[in-house]
Structures are given as structure tokens and as C-alpha cells.
Amino acid sequence: MHSIAVIALKGGVGKTTISLGLAGAAMQQGLRTLVVDIDPQANATLGLNPPKFRFTSSDVLADAREGVAGDAVVPSGWGEGVDVIPAESALERRNTPGDAESALRLRRSLRGVADSYDLVIYDCPPSLGEITRNGLAAATHGLVVTEPGYFSLRGAEQALDAIGVVRDSTNLRLRALGIVVNRMRPRVREHRSRLAELAQAYPQLLLDPPVPDRSAIQMAQGAGVPLHVLGKRSAGDTARAFSELLDQARSRMQPMTIKV
């Protein structure tokens, strides 16, 4: 089982969009996927449209007993294959800084729950605070999202640093999966030069392709459906980009083979 914490320094760069895009691609590929919404804004929950739920990631973090996250798992509205642990605004109260032990609450609560999925995606809040630390402590991989703008390089660097801090303090197995550029408009020169800058700074980490800026993404999120069922050509193209990203991510997540 692989698990990806999707992180960024700030809001609005596309963490939820990448989380949902990868979940849609995983669904198309027949992977059993769990999306854990740990952003108090609960946008992933809206996008995944679960018909009903009782418990949220806020309850899970408050309780934190081993395996308790299982009580909060519900089917998404997307159909077979994608489940969700929803979020709610009360989760914000769990974002106060704790100690190394408190960063492990989410991980403990998911013990025995995450194992029944091929892929677990943590959609993190827009800061590198306590909740994001919990996401990174629970995950095997951290995925950094950035826009092709003025702060993209610096922002990616800080997010990668955060992955390093959690690895060294609480989660030795944690690896940086890569950097994904979102809302790319190839015709904008600034976007091309920021992408080139990232490619130069992080040749091993920059994932390909960047996710294009497409209104189909917003339509799918608003309708609470995965991109690939939207039936628009631009949605199909974008869904394919997510599929390529997922393939690349999965090939990077294969356990290393040790040669003797």
C-alpha cells in the first residue's frame, strides 16, 4: 500500500485538485483508493460527494485510538473503488502545535484501515502546521504542489524541507514523491520559465506532465464527479494527464529492489 500526503505552503494552489485528479485516475485504473480529507475547508469532501457520513477526520484526530479511523470511512459518491474520510470545519481546532507524539495520532488511528487500499491520499490543509505534520507522519510519500509563479521555487523548497523534518523526527520511511506544477498555461512565458526553473533545480523531483489550467476541473469539482465522467474533450485530456502522473508516481513508489 502506498500513501501520498499532498502538501503546499498555501491555499489555492491545487492540493485538492491534485488529490481528486489522482483519485479519479486511480479509480479508472481499478485501484482501491481512500481519500483522507484533513483540510478543515473540506473541499475534497465536497468534490467526492459522499451520500452520507457521521464521523470526520476531526473526530478521528480527537480520538486517535488505534484503528478508529475505520469508523469514519464512507463510500464516496463517485462509485465503486473510492472511499473517503470526510472533513469538517471543526477540524481547525486540531491544528494547534503539539509534540512529536501528537503528530502520530492520524497514523495510529489508521492502523489496519489503510492496508485494505491500494492507494491512500491525504488532502492536507494550506499550511505546514500540526495537521499537515499528521498527514506526513501517516504517509509513505509527500507530494508537493506548486503553481508556475513567482514563489514556486521557494515554496517547493520549503515544502520539501517540511517533508525532511517529518522524516527525521517521526517517519523514517517518508520520501518526497515529487513536485507537481498545477494550472500550467504553456502559452504564458512566465509559466514556461518557472517550469524550466523548477526542472533545473529539481531534475529528479519534477513530475511530468504539469496539470493544465482547465475549467473542466472546476466543473467536475462543482458537480461532485470525477473528471473522466464529465464527457468533455478537455476533461478527457486532463484526466489523461492525471493518469500519466499517477503512473509516474506509482513507478517511483515501488519498493527499491536490493541487489546482492
Ligand SMILES: Nc1ncnc2c1ncn2[C@@H]1O[C@H](COP(=O)(O)OP(=O)(O)O)[C@@H](O)[C@H]1O
Ligand atoms: N488546473 C486547474 N484548472 C482550473 N482550475 C483549477 C485548477 N487547479 C485548481 N483550480 C481551482 O482553483 C481553486 C483552488 O484549487 P484547490 O485545488 O482547491 O487548491 P488548494 O486545495 O491548494 O487550496 C479551486 O476552485 C479549483 O477548482
Ligand SMILES: [Mg+2]
Ligand atoms: Mg484544498
